[in-house]
Structure formats: structure tokens, C-alpha cells
Amino acid sequence: MFNWKIFILLFLTVLASLYLYKDSFSAYFFQDDWFTFSISKASNLKEFIRFFIPRTDVIYYRPLGMQVMFYFMKSIFGLNYIWYHLIIVFTHIFNIILVYYLFKLILNNYFTALLISFMYAISTIHFIPFYWFSTYPFILGPAFLFLSCIFFILSLKTHRKIFISLIFYILGLLTYEIVIITPLIFMLYLSFQKISKIHYIRVLPYLFLGGLLFAIRFIYYHPPSTGNYVLQADYHLLSNLKTYLLWSFNWSEILTEQMTSLFRFNFRIMNYYPSLANLSVALFIFTIIIYFIIPFIIILREKDKSLFNIIIFGIGWFLIGLLPVLFFSKHKYPYYLPISILGLFMIIAYLLTKLFNQHIPIRNQLNFKYLYLFLFLLSYFYQAIITYNFNSLIHWAPRRALISEKLVKRFLEEKKLDSDKKVFYVQNTPENKLALNDQDALKIVFNDVRIVTVYD
Numbered sequence: 001m002f003n004w005k006i007f008i009l010l011f012l013t014v015l016a017s018l019y020l021y022k023d024s025f026s027a028y029f030f031q032d033d034w035f036t037f038s039i040s041k042a043s044n045l046k047e048f049i050r051f052f053i054p055r056t057d058v059i060y061y062r063p064l065g066m067q068v069m070f071y072f073m074k075s076i077f078g079l080n081y082i083w084y085h086l087i088i089v090f091t092h093i094f095n096i097i098l099v100y101y102l103f104k105l106i107l108n109n110y111f112t113a114l115l116i117s118f119m120y121a122i123s124t125i126h127f128i129p130f131y132w133f134s135t136y137p138f139i140l141g142p143a144f145l146f147l148s149c150i151f152f153i154l155s156l157k158t159h160r161k162i163f164i165s166l167i168f169y170i171l172g173l174l175t176y177e178i179v180i181i182t183p184l185i186f187m188l189y190l191s192f193q194k195i196s197k198i199h200y201i202r203v204l205p206y207l208f209l210g211g212l213l214f215a216i217r218f219i220y221y222h223p224p225s226t227g228n229y230v231l232q233a234d235y236h237l238l239s240n241l242k243t244y245l246l247w248s249f250n251w252s253e254i255l256t257e258q259m260t261s262l263f264r265f266n267f268r269i270m271n272y273y274p275s276l277a278n279l280s281v282a283l284f285i286f287t288i289i290i291y292f293i294i295p296f297i298i299i300l301r302e303k304d305k306s307l308f309n310i311i312i313f314g315i316g317w318f319l320i321g322l323l324p325v326l327f328f329s330k331h332k333y334p335y336y337l338p339i340s341i342l343g344l345f346m347i348i349a350y351l352l353t354k355l356f357n358q359h360i361p362i363r364n365q366l367n368f369k370y371l372y373l374f375l376f377l378l379s380y381f382y383q384a385i386i387t388y389n390f391n392s393l394i395h396w397a398p399r400r401a402l403i404s405e406k407l408v409k410r411f412l413e414e415k416k417l418d419s420d421k422k423v424f425y426v427q428n429t430p431e432n433k434l435a436l437n438d439q440d441a442l443k444i445v446f447n448d449v450r451i452v453t454v455y456d
Contacts, residue, residue, distance in 0.1 A: 013118045102146050246284075250380070
């Protein structure tokens, strides 16, 4: 039965998310976008199928989310970046709905599911994917994982086969490598719900397919394991975990870069952006208190046994989601969090739901609960706005998108004046070279492999 209240609340959540990311819709292609265009060319079926053969020059394997998507998008829309952003937006909206439905199935509570979908929608971990179409797999991949989880749970509830769930899992594996952790989430869910051990057999096909892809990737098409992709299992694990936790609570990438050690912060950043930095830190402390500490203390007094189970389930989900990237000592970004972050959101939403449903020995307790909920929503949204504004000022993604757009426009004008021109000169700066991805940008823009970009 259609529920108008749920629809309106989800609609408002979508509007809030679109408002937060509205400035990203004008971002131009830059950096890896140009590289992905260059590897997404196919003139026949054989070349198209080659998209699915793993590359040894990159660590990722995302043929469906990158080569296939770029191939079709460029074939249909050319280099009109607006359409690429619309695809990102529609997929993100779809994910908001999927997150709500998934956790409605898991927790059987629409209020908790709405809170989780709101936090997911407004989270600033989506900042880079909204600006950078090369990271579209970090939006599309989770969609396939959510769908696989939804149909897996429905198969348990209705005693049906897992075929549809398995199809979405395969699509996810071809889109975003972190989807490989899906069977571990299934086993965590089965344990959390105390479902008969016989149902663990359902997880075997997922383990087999994930293991097969892993073996092919690392035995026959070995990815690079040097530079930023060196694996380390030492104190960097704690440092990485701390960083991902901070990002989960809308902490800016710029601020986390000021963490000179595990617990040491470089406060000089406050001198350059005093208002934004101070406000961001203050809001972070406030939200931690209002998200966790107060609800936890109140609920702990009730000796709620289900709280412990939810915390274990949520932390387990968070850690499982980070397993594929947690061991990289130098390669870490917020866009690796769209799956794992839901574990933390589940704990927060559960605490707030229990707080809202419990008796609190104060006058006008209902008004207090609504005020508390309003403060939570407001502080979370405001923290996201502050972080977004902070990132917009000095983050490399919007900066390089702007540089790329300005340079491409300049070169298009030069080409109009001299249609035979093959060599283009640009100032030799690291940002210019990154924005254009060295030689790739102009070869794509002019559809001519003979084009040379000279940096001097």
C-alpha cells in the first residue's frame, strides 16, 4: 500500500541532497575522465568485449561502470557533460530509495530506515563522485549491491531462489570491485537475524563468483602494487580507520589531511580558513554528542539487549565494507565509503529511534523528542553544508574541473582560427597536466590521436 508520508519524507530528502550538490552539476570533465574516454573506444563487437578484460596498468576493474558507461554516454551525448551529471543524480536518487527499502527489510522500522536514507543522501562522501564522472562506479556499484541484498533478503522471507540477487551481484562485480564483499554482508545478516545455518548454503554461489574474479584478477591480470597501492598491515590500519570514521561524519578531506599523526592535529589550517575550520570542528563535536553519547547513555539505562546486537552488526558492516581498501597506506578517499558507512548510520538511527520511543522522565517529553530530532537533522545537514563549502574552496576536484574547462575552451578557439593545428601549448604546471590528463584531453576533444599537448 502506497504511503504518502514516506513518499513526502523521501522527496524532501532528495531535495535536500540536490540542494547540497547543486553546484557540482556544472563541473566539466577532468583528469581520469579523459583517460577513461581514451580506453572506452570500440568500433566493433570484439573491441567492445575487450572492455571486460582486466587491465594491468590500473588497480581497479570496473568495465561496466567505466568503459561501457563512457562508451554509450559518449556515443549518445558526445561531450555534453550535463547529461553525465544527470545520470549521477538519478542514480543517487535511486540509491536513496534503495537504502530506505533495504533497511526497512533488515530492521522492520520505517522511521529508522528513513533516518539512514537521509544520512546517506546528505553525506559528503559523495562530493567527488558528483564532480567526477570517472567515479560513477562508486554510485552505480552500491546500487547493484543494495539490489542484490534486497532480493537476497526477500528470497529468505519468501523461500524463493536467489537468481535475481545473483544477477545484480554479477553486475556489481563488473561495476565496482568493493561489491565483492557482498557475501560477507549476507553472512553477517544471517548471523544477526539468527537464521538457520542451512541458509548459509545460499551464500556459496556469491563466494564462488567473487573468488573466481579475485583469482583471475590477481593471478592472470596482476594489478599494480607499488606507489599509492602498497599494502601495509601495521599502525596505518588504525590511521586509515580513523580517517574513514571522520569522513563518515562529514569531516572535510582538507581537515583530515591536517592530521599529522593518529591523534595530532595541525591547527595552522585555522589561520587560513578560521570561520569554516572552527565551525566544522565545533559542529563535529556537537554532532558526536547528539548522535551517540546522549542517546547511548539514556538507552543504556534501560539495559536494552538489542542495542549490543545492533552495535556489533553495524560495526561489522562498516569494517567489512572497508576490507578491500583498508590496507592501502597512501590510497584513501571518502568515495570508498558508500557501502560501509551504512553500518554506522544504522547504529545512529537505531539509537535515535529508541530514544524517540522511550519514556523520558521530563515534562513535555514529546516536544523534547521532536526538538532533539530536529537538532539532529539540522546539525547533520549544516555540517554537510559547511564541509561542502570548505571542499569547494580548496578541493582538487572542482579546481581541476574548472582548469580543464577553461583550457579546452581556449584550445577550441585556437582550433577555429587554424583548423589544421595539431600542437597546442599550455603552461607547464602540475595542475594543468593533471586536469588535462597530459595528452588525453585534447585527443578526445578533437577526436584526433595526432594532437600533441606541449607543456612549457
